[in-house]
Amino acid sequence: MRSSTSSSDPSLRALVIAAAAFLCLSGGGCWGVRHVTALGFADRRAPSVEYPDGSWYPALQGEDEYVLFHGVGPSIAHARRADIMILGNSRTQFAFPSPALRAFEARHGVLVFSMGFPFAESYLFPLQIIRKFDLRPRIVIVNVDGFFADDESPFARKVRTDGRWAAMRVLFESRVSALVAPLWSRVFPSFVEPPSSFYLLRSSTHGAWLPMNWPHRDKTCREPVDRGTLHRWRRSALLFKEEMARRRARIVLTCIPSTAAECTPEIARQIAALLHVAAVVPSVGALSTGDGSHLCPGSARRYARAFLADLEQLDEMRAISRHDGTAPARTPHRRAMLGGAPGAR
Amino acid sequence: MSFVSYSFGLLFLAIFFVRMALDPVRHKGAYLAAVIVASFVFYAWLVPAYVLVLLTTSGVDYLAAARMPALAPGSGGRKALLVVSLAVNLGMLAFFKYFDFAAGNVVALLQTFGLRLSPPHLELALPLGISFYTFESMSYTIDVYRDRIQPVRRLRDYVLFIGFFPHLVAGPIVRARDFLYQIERTRRPRLRVVTYGAYLMIRGFFLKLVVADNLATIVDAHWPRAGAENANASLTLAIAVMFGLQILCDFDGYTSIARGAAYILGFRLPVNFRAPYLAGTFRSFWQRWHITLSRWLRDYLYVPLGGNRGSRLRTYANLLTVMLLGGLWHGANYTFLAWGALHGFALAGERLLGLDDQRTRPRAVRIAWLLVVQAVVLVGWIFFRSASVDGALGILRKLVAGPYRPIEPLLLLQMSLFALPPIAGHVTAWVQERYGVRDRSLVGRGLLAATMLYATCVASGRNNAFIYFQF
Numbered sequence: 079m080r081s082s083t084s085s086s087d088p089s090l091r092a093l094v095i096a097a098a099a100f101l102c103l104s105g106g107g108c109w110g111v112r113h114v115t116a117l118g119f120a121d122r123r124a125p126s127v128e129y130p131d132g133s134w135y136p137a138l139q140g141e142d143e144y145v146l147f148h149g150v151g152p153s154i155a156h157a158r159r160a161d162i163m164i165l166g167n168s169r170t171q172f173a174f175p176s177p178a179l180r181a182f183e184a185r186h187g188v189l190v191f192s193m194g195f196p197f198a199e200s201y202l203f204p205l206q207i208i209r210k211f212d213l214r215p216r217i218v219i220v221n222v223d224g225f226f227a228d229d230e231s232p233f234a235r236k237v238r239t240d241g242r243w244a245a246m247r248v249l250f251e252s253r254v255s256a257l258v259a260p261l262w263s264r265v266f267p268s269f270v271e272p273p274s275s276f277y278l279l280r281s282s283t284h285g286a287w288l289p290m291n292w293p294h295r296d297k298t299c300r301e302p303v304d305r306g307t308l309h310r311w312r313r314s315a316l317l318f319k320e321e322m323a324r325r326r327a328r329i330v331l332t333c334i335p336s337t338a339a340e341c342t343p344e345i346a347r348q349i350a351a352l353l354h355v356a357a358v359v360p361s362v363g364a365l366s367t368g369d370g371s372h373l374c375p376g377s378a379r380r381y382a383r384a385f386l387a388d389l390e391q392l393d394e395m396r397a398i399s400r401h402d403g404t405a406p407a408r409t410p411h412r413r414a415m416l417g418g419a420p421g422a423r
Numbered sequence: 424m425s426f427v428s429y430s431f432g433l434l435f436l437a438i439f440f441v442r443m444a445l446d447p448v449r450h451k452g453a454y455l456a457a458v459i460v461a462s463f464v465f466y467a468w469l470v471p472a473y474v475l476v477l478l479t480t481s482g483v484d485y486l487a488a489a490r491m492p493a494l495a496p497g498s499g500g501r502k503a504l505l506v507v508s509l510a511v512n513l514g515m516l517a518f519f520k521y522f523d524f525a526a527g528n529v530v531a532l533l534q535t536f537g538l539r540l541s542p543p544h545l546e547l548a549l550p551l552g553i554s555f556y557t558f559e560s561m562s563y564t565i566d567v568y569r570d571r572i573q574p575v576r577r578l579r580d581y582v583l584f585i586g587f588f589p590h591l592v593a594g595p596i597v598r599a600r601d602f603l604y605q606i607e608r609t610r611r612p613r614l615r616v617v618t619y620g621a622y623l624m625i626r627g628f629f630l631k632l633v634v635a636d637n638l639a640t641i642v643d644a645h646w647p648r649a650g651a652e653n654a655n656a657s658l659t660l661a662i663a664v665m666f667g668l669q670i671l672c673d674f675d676g677y678t679s680i681a682r683g684a685a686y687i688l689g690f691r692l693p694v695n696f697r698a699p700y701l702a703g704t705f706r707s708f709w710q711r712w713h714i715t716l717s718r719w720l721r722d723y724l725y726v727p728l729g730g731n732r733g734s735r736l737r738t739y740a741n742l743l744t745v746m747l748l749g750g751l752w753h754g755a756n757y758t759f760l761a762w763g764a765l766h767g768f769a770l771a772g773e774r775l776l777g778l779d780d781q782r783t784r785p786r787a788v789r790i791a792w793l794l795v796v797q798a799v800v801l802v803g804w805i806f807f808r809s810a811s812v813d814g815a816l817g818i819l820r821k822l823v824a825g826p827y828r829p830i831e832p833l834l835l836l837q838m839s840l841f842a843l844p845p846i847a848g849h850v851t852a853w854v855q856e857r858y859g860v861r862d863r864s865l866v867g868r869g870l871l872a873a874t875m876l877y878a879t880c881v882a883s884g885r886n887n888a889f890i891y892f893q894f
Contacts, residue, residue, distance in 0.1 A: 270884055
């Protein structure tokens with residue numbers, strides 16, 4: 079900089095003093111939160127985000143709603159090819175871990191896409207995505223827990239009114255934040271808004287969530303109580319059935335256990351009876367949630383195994399399985415996705 | 424693009440490096456072109472299509488103003504150009520901002536006469552900063568029309584004036600005569616300029632992220648229940664005061680970042696706030712709060728309406744009209760109209776009572792009137808923050824009826840902690856005004872900047888959008 083960098087320049091002196099003061103404060107802060115017990119609460123580090131591969135993206139702040147509604151990246155292309163689509167809330171996403179679904183796909187030669195959403199999203203938002211991209215899965219698995227409620231979350235409304243560009247922006251900020259936050263939290267404690275110690279990734283190839291460092295305090299799932307929700311959900315359930323029938327998709331209902339679920343196995347069965355569709359509500363004992371709402375990993379594995387084993391017994395599943403000799407011919411692209419040779423079964 | 428985003432950080436660093444890298448004399452044109460490109464990236468980042476709205480209004484105003492000097496002052500042709508310019512500007516503003524509000528009111532009015540009408544409900548996303556750049560653009564054509572300034576020769580200069588990103592979205596509302604002359608200036612990067620600009624930016628981020636955002640968390644948590652029957656009136660009062668501080672720090676923070684960024688890039692933007700809660704009169708409040716808006720309203724609305732040149736009654740009517748329109752400028756909602764009306768009546772009442780000039784009044788009267796002024800300002804904020812007039816009235820009823828009980832100590836401590844910086848700022852401003860004390864020394868400012876920067880790094884609240892982004 080011109081003519082102003084001599085050591086007697088007051089601006090330079092002020093800058094040096096400011097920099098020295100800032101370094102002192104930073105050093106003092108680091109020391110303080112590590113050695114003064116009362117300040118220890120501020121010493122929280124954001125974890126470094128590790129992506130299993132390039133197909134995963136951060137999804138803790140609802141980024142996935144933007145991605146799926148605005149068709150950013152390859153997610154929707156994969157959803158379009160899916161034979162089975164899983165719909166529901168965040169509990170649904172936790173209950174079907176990626177490895178369990180991948181093993182199921184390999185067993186049956188089908189593609190599964192999880193399209194559950196956080197914020198207790200009802201059927202309205204995913205239904206709009208299904209319509210917008212003309213998704214035509216052959217089986218739709220629905221966790222009835224709050225799914226047929228007749229309202230849309232404010233966040234989903236915002237996602238819909240924001241454009242595709244906004245989705246790209248949100249993803250950009252989220253990616254940069256995932257890079258910066260761990261480094262930042264190493265240097266600066268956080269006295270007000272501690273960074274999350276956990277994070278969540280979503281796969282763009284199969285839509286499953288990958289929760290990392292999720293709080294894990296075993297809480298036994300309670301017996302859910304019927305709060306008379308069937309009456310409230312009847313109309314929405316019928317509308318949803320109509321739409322799926324138009325798309326020739328078969329519906330399979332379930333009710334994921336939780337400590338806070340709004341459904342009971344009985345409600346799932348009653349709605350299934352109303353819609354004349356199948357219900358798969360496996361009875362799995364001693365399930366627990368990690369955070370009071372979502373199944374913890376061990377329970378999720380057991381639940382998914384039991385659910386998928388029951389699903390295999392359904393006619394709907396047999397009709398699309400490539401391993402029972404009745405599967406209809408698949409497009410070359412689908413075969414490629416499944417890793418099978420043309421004509422292979 | 425929000426100032427509080429990684430994308431802004433990257434954009435600003437990029438344009439700063441361009442400024443440092445280019446020769447200030449030989450590459451002046453290239454630098455200005457880079458600033459314009461950065462400004463469009465900044466604006467298009469939110470909704471790219473709205474760049475077209477910006478270009479339409481500025482294009483029309485540029486062309487209209489360019490033709491005015493060829494026409495005689497006061498001639499029909501010149502008036503017609505002004506009318507076209509104003510019609511396009513106000514038409515865009517009305518369409519995007521007030522269509523749904525006006526249509527809803529027309530429908531409600533017709534229904535009282537038994538008529539049914541169902542106009543479309545557009546639910547348009549408001550182009551960011553439309554209220555600000557429309558006023559800036561209008562002031563340019565009006566000034567050219569009045570022969571106060573010459574029209575710019577290059578479209579580039581006009582686009583830079585309107586689109587310069589630091590002031591584009593939420594002001595300060597810059598006049599052409601305060602900005603255009605700066606474009607051709609040779610701007611050499613100097614450490615003094617960069618350090619002062621950085622100080623302003625740090626101050627702005629501190630006010631926004633540490634004070635306003637943390638106060639917002641408290642205010643948002645308690646506001647919905649502030650007027651409830653079983654609410655604690657002490658808490659309701661405290662929350663209203665906290666909102667008054669939140670909106671000041673939010674908007675002053677934005678302005679400070681804008682001024683700092685502009686200064687580093689070689690442009691000066693006007694001051695927008697001067698410790699408004701020290702105002703002892705309503706007139707003084709509007710000379711301290713959102714200064715660029717109140718000056719705009721004075722010069723382009725109040726004075727043309729006749730100002731105080733007519734009868735007393737006419738002056739009061741003008742004040743009320745200006746403040747009502749000022750309220751409506753903030754948004755299409757009756758709460759903003761009520762806020763504007765309250766300030767309009769207050770300004771008129773103060774004038775009627777002869778209390779607008781306090782210099783000769785005894786100290787007791789001055790202090791008493793200051794309390795009245797700040798109480799009315801607070802009532803105004805209650806309307807401003809509430810979702811509906813009914814909600815605001817509910818809070819006011821609670822404040823009158825009580826009961827006043829002690830506030831939970833931890834909450835009180837939190838509020839006091841985050842309210843401290845703006846209060847300290849006001850005390851400092853009072854000492855400076857009262858005793859003519861000079862501003863802080865450079866070293867003092869450096870230490871303050873280091874402290875504010877560290878506080879921003881360790882105590883930022885949950886990021887909220889700037890309140891004035893919605894206007």
